[in-house]
Amino acid sequence: IDLREVSQKSKLHPKPEGLALQYGTAGFRTDAKHLDHIMFRMGLLATLRSKKTKSTIGVMVTASHNPEEDNGVKLIDPMGEMVTAVWEGYATQLANTEQDSLLKELKDIIEKEDIDMSEPASIYVGKDTRPSGASLSRAVLDGVSSLGGKTHDYGLVTTPQLHYMVCCCNTHGCYGSPTVEGYYQKLSQAFLQLTQNASNRTDDQKRLLVDGANGIGALKMREMEPFLRSKLQVVLSNDSSSGKLNHMCGADYVKVQQKAPQGMNMGVGECCCSFDGDADRIVYYYTDSKGCFHLLDGDKIATLISTYLKELLTQAGLNLQIAVVQTAYANGSSTRYLEDVMKVAVCCTKTGVKHLHHAAQEYDIGVYFEANGHGTVSSLKRAVKLLESTINLINQTVGDAISDMLVIETVLAIRGMSVQDWHAIYTDLPNRQLKVTVSDRRVIDTTDAERRAVTPEGLQDAIDSLVKKYKTARSFVRPSGTEDVVRVYAEADTQENADRLAHEVSLAVYRLAEGVGDEPKPLH
């Protein structure tokens, strides 16, 4: 194998000594300053993956909901899915190898996977709006070309758009045409077709305020608008590239803070939604006449969509198995509603859409959403004509804010529901998410889809006895896969109790993870 070019070019992308990073929940993420060598190496790895699978592979440069100064990278597999766990392992190995053993590490992977290096390779590359994206995506291209791979640089795209392109390419056009116009055309045609009979929709109901998180989603929404032919009137805010990405706005801010983003001019009862920094998450919300804020998160979205699909199946007399996949963060009320009232099967997986996606594929129709609004519908294998347009509206490869938004608007239109009707389906249990900083978050290990802590010793017992003090309470902790923090989640009968429980559990985490009794500082 001729790795001379890799050897030369890798010198232009040196690894800072001692820096170790993990391929986390959604790829590598950290301060953009430390990522150049990671990008080059992910270009190399994507090329190997492409040769191995004899397909096009995607490389997306993004740090999603994280601060503007951060960046990151994720690899996209042939069908638009996240790369497999084994290859995530290679990614971590390759990323952490010191400069002088890079070639050896590459050869190891080539050997282990028995890769025919004479195969051609094709890599699609995209990036979000972060200033560091330009030079980092060039480093990816450098990696690919040093192994002789071909690249197509899509430039600024949302993460789900790149997933879509990869899937289109590898299915030879069956999924759509691999261009942004192809994407807009596919989604908007399905939307217009499905909503054409929902004629009693008022102009107010056609209006949707969209918070673009000052990111790529805003840009792409503006491009898509003409395709929607005023059937959906999108009012964009936080759509300037001069505004700071994800700062006091975007889906993660709205979900975790449980309040409206800044920079949005919301009228009473108006239907609003927020994307995250790479537009793969969406949450809805409105404020009522008393100024109260009401959030419709991923759990509410999963409920709306699965209820609608179940109705379609009944109408069509189809005996297909439908299920909703959630994570430990799903509000207890949503799980109860789906199982007890809707009689829909619910299953729980670890955090990260790659886990939900695989679980969803076990069913004829799998609706999966993380509570934070990251999700989609998958596996519409045996469904028939009636579902065809609905399927076209859905980006089945990965969670996609724009496509999800159109699906939601369609279901609301067809069922004549307002955002308030939708909100009333069930009442969320008050909840709170906190972050605790500890010196090594890896001391926390979990089981049962992250709902129980195995280590440090005594932590789960401490959580259990704190939870017992409250009514309808639940709490769990897990190390984040995208930030250097431990996440704490709690829900209880009142907001005060949820806040108190989250705080108490944070204290226990700090005490047991650090082995000391100091006061921690839980952050919102």
Ligand SMILES: CC(=O)N[C@H]1[C@@H](OP(=O)(O)O)O[C@H](CO)[C@@H](O)[C@@H]1O
């Ligand atoms: C509690 C939470 O919202 N966690 C998020 C967050 O992962 P962490 O591993 O919790 O940092 O980022 C992931 C990628 O966007 C997303 O899939 C996940 O749901």
Ligand SMILES: [Mg+2]
């Ligand atoms: Mg995201």
